[in-house]
Amino acid sequence: GQQVMQIPQYQHVQEGEDFTTYCNSSTTLSNIQWYKQRPGGHPVFLIQLVKSGEVKKQKRLTFQFGEAKKNSSLHITATQTTDVGTYFCAGSAGGGADGLTFGKGTHLIIQP
Amino acid sequence: SAVISQKPSRDICQRGTSLTIQCQVDSQVTMMFWYRQQPGQSLTLIATANQGSEATYESGFVIDKFPISRPNLTFSTLTVSNMSPEDSSIYLCSVGKSGSNYGYTFGSGTRLTVV
Helix, strand or coil: CCCEEEECCEEEEECCCCEEEEEEECCCCCEEEEEEECCCCCCEEEEEECCCCCEEEECCEEEEECCCCCEEEEEECCCCHHHCEEEEEEEECCCCCCCCEECCCEEEEEEC | CCCEEEECCEEEECCCCCEEEEEEECCCCCEEEEEEECCCCCEEEEEEECCCCCCEECCCCCCCCCCEEEEECCEEEEEECCCCHHHCEEEEEEEECCCCCCCCEECCCEEEEEC
């Protein structure tokens, strides 16, 4: 079945440094979604990428979808303490009516 | 986005018993799913809850262990049957609308501990 790999598992950064997490799927994806989960909370939707090579930005966050629609990345510029949490990528191979296959997540730890 | 009420938020249950988790949405949604998440770990899809028909289960999950109901477009239940300590986990419902660009909304989860 479909597998979604995500690295790194943990990332420690100093506040103000940049952060990147990478996601790779074993199969071509219909779309990829990114979620953020704060400690003790539930996953919250950040963005969905659908098109090959797509790049989307949300303030300090930049999301990319690879040309082959099998990999993706999330980059945060100048991290802040509010960015702490676990970032998950989640892929869908179907046409949008499928449940998601989640990566293992990257735990972002920020040192002030 | 939809607002989800998931109950109970937590429970401690004896092994061999069953627990039913409810997921109530404030609007009609096309898709409803149930996930399991060990604390600090990733999410695993259990099944898709289909309105008016049997749920679609992922590999490793069976209806006898995790019966699911979805009587309408705003409500679903997941039952964890004949529980063992290995079933201790966080169970989350998730909803979405087909064709939406707004991803899926998750409930706040049910933290289950089996003793």
